[in-house]
Amino acid sequence: MKNFVLKGTILYxxxxxxxxxxxxxxxxxxxxxxxGVFARLPECYQHFExxxxxxxxxxxxxxxxxxxxxxxxxxxxxxxxxxxPWLNACIFPEEAKYAxxxxxxxxxxxxxxxxxxxxxxxxxxxxxxxxxxxxxxxRQLEEAGFHxxxxxxxxxxxxxxxxxxxxxxKNLLDWLSQCHFEHIHPILTxxxxxxCSDELMTSIGxxxxxxxxxxxxxxxxxxxxxxxxxxxxxxxxFYGDAYDRxxxxxxxxxxxxxxxxxxxxxxxxxxxxxxxxxxxxxESNFNLSSGIAPARRYLDAGLHMGLGTDIxxxxxxxxxxxIKEAVIASKMYWRLLDSTKAPLLFSEAFYLAxxxxxxxxxxxxxxxxxxxFDAVVLDDSRLRAPRxxxxxxxxxxxxxxxxxxxxxxxYICGEKI
Amino acid sequence: MKNFVLKGTILYxxxxxxxxxxxxxxxxxxxxxxxGVFARLPECYQHFExxxxxxxxxxxxxxxxxxxxxxxxxxxxxxxxxxxPWLNACIFPEEAKYAxxxxxxxxxxxxxxxxxxxxxxxxxxxxxxxxxxxxxxxRQLEEAGFHxxxxxxxxxxxxxxxxxxxxxxKNLLDWLSQCHFEHIHPILTxxxxxxCSDELMTSIGxxxxxxxxxxxxxxxxxxxxxxxxxxxxxxxxFYGDAYDRxxxxxxxxxxxxxxxxxxxxxxxxxxxxxxxxxxxxxESNFNLSSGIAPARRYLDAGLHMGLGTDIxxxxxxxxxxxIKEAVIASKMYWRLLDSTKAPLLFSEAFYLAxxxxxxxxxxxxxxxxxxxFDAVVLDDSRLRAPRxxxxxxxxxxxxxxxxxxxxxxxYICGEKI
Numbered sequence: 001m002k003n004f005v006l007k008g009t010i011l012y013x014x015x016x017x018x019x020x021x022x023x024x025x026x027x028x029x030x031x032x033x034x035x036g037v038f039a040r041l042p043e044c045y046q047h048f049e050x051x052x053x054x055x056x057x058x059x060x061x062x063x064x065x066x067x068x069x070x071x072x073x074x075x076x077x078x079x080x081x082x083x084x085p086w087l088n089a090c091i092f093p094e095e096a097k098y099a100x101x102x103x104x105x106x107x108x109x110x111x112x113x114x115x116x117x118x119x120x121x122x123x124x125x126x127x128x129x130x131x132x133x134x135x136x137x138x139r140q141l142e143e144a145g146f147h148x149x150x151x152x153x154x155x156x157x158x159x160x161x162x163x164x165x166x167x168x169x170k171n172l173l174d175w176l177s178q179c180h181f182e183h184i185h186p187i188l189t190x191x192x193x194x195x196c197s198d199e200l201m202t203s204i205g206x207x208x209x210x211x212x213x214x215x216x217x218x219x220x221x222x223x224x225x226x227x228x229x230x231x232x233x234x235x236x237x238f239y240g241d242a243y244d245r246x247x248x249x250x251x252x253x254x255x256x257x258x259x260x261x262x263x264x265x266x267x268x269x270x271x272x273x274x275x276x277x278x279x280x281x282x283e284s285n286f287n288l289s290s291g292i293a294p295a296r297r298y299l300d301a302g303l304h305m306g307l308g309t310d311i312x313x314x315x316x317x318x319x320x321x322x323i324k325e326a327v328i329a330s331k332m333y334w335r336l337l338d339s340t341k342a343p344l345l346f347s348e349a350f351y352l353a354x355x356x357x358x359x360x361x362x363x364x365x366x367x368x369x370x371x372x373f374d375a376v377v378l379d380d381s382r383l384r385a386p387r388x389x390x391x392x393x394x395x396x397x398x399x400x401x402x403x404x405x406x407x408x409x410x411y412i413c414g415e416k417i
Numbered sequence: 418m419k420n421f422v423l424k425g426t427i428l429y430x431x432x433x434x435x436x437x438x439x440x441x442x443x444x445x446x447x448x449x450x451x452x453g454v455f456a457r458l459p460e461c462y463q464h465f466e467x468x469x470x471x472x473x474x475x476x477x478x479x480x481x482x483x484x485x486x487x488x489x490x491x492x493x494x495x496x497x498x499x500x501x502p503w504l505n506a507c508i509f510p511e512e513a514k515y516a517x518x519x520x521x522x523x524x525x526x527x528x529x530x531x532x533x534x535x536x537x538x539x540x541x542x543x544x545x546x547x548x549x550x551x552x553x554x555x556r557q558l559e560e561a562g563f564h565x566x567x568x569x570x571x572x573x574x575x576x577x578x579x580x581x582x583x584x585x586x587k588n589l590l591d592w593l594s595q596c597h598f599e600h601i602h603p604i605l606t607x608x609x610x611x612x613c614s615d616e617l618m619t620s621i622g623x624x625x626x627x628x629x630x631x632x633x634x635x636x637x638x639x640x641x642x643x644x645x646x647x648x649x650x651x652x653x654x655f656y657g658d659a660y661d662r663x664x665x666x667x668x669x670x671x672x673x674x675x676x677x678x679x680x681x682x683x684x685x686x687x688x689x690x691x692x693x694x695x696x697x698x699x700e701s702n703f704n705l706s707s708g709i710a711p712a713r714r715y716l717d718a719g720l721h722m723g724l725g726t727d728i729x730x731x732x733x734x735x736x737x738x739x740i741k742e743a744v745i746a747s748k749m750y751w752r753l754l755d756s757t758k759a760p761l762l763f764s765e766a767f768y769l770a771x772x773x774x775x776x777x778x779x780x781x782x783x784x785x786x787x788x789x790f791d792a793v794v795l796d797d798s799r800l801r802a803p804r805x806x807x808x809x810x811x812x813x814x815x816x817x818x819x820x821x822x823x824x825x826x827x828y829i830c831g832e833k834i
Contacts, residue, residue, distance in 0.1 A: 073802055073803060073804070074810075075814055075817065075818060076810075076813040076814040076815075076816070076817030076818055077810050077813055077814070078813075079744070079763065079813065079817060080760070080762050080763055097804075103803055103804075106803040107803040110801045110802070110803065113801075283745075286745040286748060286749060287745065287748070287817075289748040289749075289751065289752050289760060290752070291749075291752050291753065292749070292753070315741075315814075315817040315818050315819075316818055316819070324732075327496070328700075328703040328704065331703060331704075331706040332703060332706075332708075332709070332749060332753070334706065335706050335707070335708050336708065336709070336749070336753050336754060337753060343497070343706060345497050346496065346497055384527045384530075385490055385527070386490060386520055386523040386524040386527065387490070387514075387520075393491075393493075393494050396493040396494055396495075396496065397492055397493040397494070397732075398493075399493070400492065400493030400496060400704075400732040401492060401493055401732050401733055402732075402733070402819060405822070
């Protein structure tokens, strides 16, 4: 447990439509928790060490709520394809390579190294179906100081032989029994309905009911995928219902569903009822020609929502890019599809990347009192300007410019990593 | 005039739907012109110096066909606004600052420095309406080794007083008389119809008729702007017609129109007839909520087209980003607006950024024999991978990842800059 103070230009959100900016201010960490932001350091913290970051920006750590770490090795490849052919041509052959622990070790070291230099502090990532490789990813994230969830992928149909389990339940329990990490927790990870038999989904549903482990999967991403689910599950009323029938749609534990691009009224209502988190992955939905998720509609409906890079549908570990693309997507949704759904403000997209996604882990993603102390320091002096800029303009320039290289120091739950 | 050979993994396009990749190959420069790409160096070039870039990638230089250099200082600011309010709140006050030559010098030095580290070799940029500041931009680009066009902006209405000329023709002629640069040429630059009186447009039309100078402006970008043009020019059949009436729509000299997001049939037909270039600026059209230009339709119609960053509607000097966003925009156009307009392939967007836009300057943007020798060397070794990657995958990774920092060396018309 560490007590210290960071000094600099502090930016964060409490409410989604307002970015708070405090120049030359102090943010206090006591016992890993944030004590708030102060223009003058209160008497009671005067004995804490003050780390003075001068004119640098200090923002809350960002949460990447949906990402496939093993796909980092094929970032940007074959983006002329849509989701299903891309999975078959590019992703499945790559993920099969992670059967080799040596390959997994090297590949994940690239991912974790780049993640360290990004503004991300919390992460929910898919591994592959391989136990050893997934444990390796967990080990590397833990050693690097990250907090978050990693899932061994469960899948047993409609995939190449190398990526089809024959004993999915046993494999899952075997992996769970080996998850002994302090800050990286296991998360149940049925790939998506097309890749999971009823038997496997039944097992996962039972395990979640017994363990209350969190769960992550994909939902209503791409028209061809949704059609395939209809074909596979003729008795399900909608895609989310196909999860719900196995108790894996938020009723037995915290649940993240990535994408939700084409969710209808009934699906949205069930997500709301079951407290399902939407992981909004705008860049990936662009790249795979899936469409645009109605983020404003989800905000208005009061759904839980965060942002995800969705590597390798997304092409960067940068949550700055996820913020930018979420804003862009909402603008095109407003312009092209529904003029009653106002574009996301910059502050709203920033909120989703920090406090919105962070809330999956509890009080995470803000500098309000009582929040776990995740902070990212940005030295934007490289981005020269011929005049003084406001703190908000400086943050906009960093984020819209996707200038990840300005990340210098990072604190996760009070620990400098 | 220099003769030399670059060796490396060479990628370029001749036709738009095919990316040519040549590993361990040679591209030859003789008297500033490309002599072609060779797997073995022909006898006749054996006495040329060979610069061996090992495993690095070598691509043609990219052309930024539409950019506002003075807006680089406000990149990413106030993107919650649409075009017209953004111009008034953010852009016009910034451009007014360029009345101060000292401010212009410092601001442009930031832009030119970052442009040097980008994959851009040719550029068509707006300055401001200030003669001295615009000459300063031209001087800096010339000294940095770039080739391209710079325009002193002409504008005399619907702008703050500081940005309204009282003697536009005289100012323009005065500026033209001072343009003595080798590789940076003047281009006529009426800001756009809303900011240019009939009198000013008449002058510009006459000057173009007499000088055959090229011209750049904006066309059919944003619905509110288009409505404003209708109001200002009730007798014009469409936005492009409002230019054409003054002879400034391609009839009297090469002409670039930026955006063309909402061009109708008649406007497209006139662009085709008059050989008008479309500068497609997908990211800017996203950021300012303008919409999506139908790039596939323009390709099918055989229009001349290149890509532009459109700083400050765009947020980076990186043409890699322009390529990526052009692909994304075309995917959303296909998915959301017109399923008969296929998304741009990666190779097509790369073609537009290299040979498509480059053709505005002649034989520029390819490694075919006779092309001016513009080349960019990419050292992507920082982007680690656990296995060997194909040349195309490596280029995709660089471009979709928007990894501008891999640019190492750059040659423009045979000169290393």
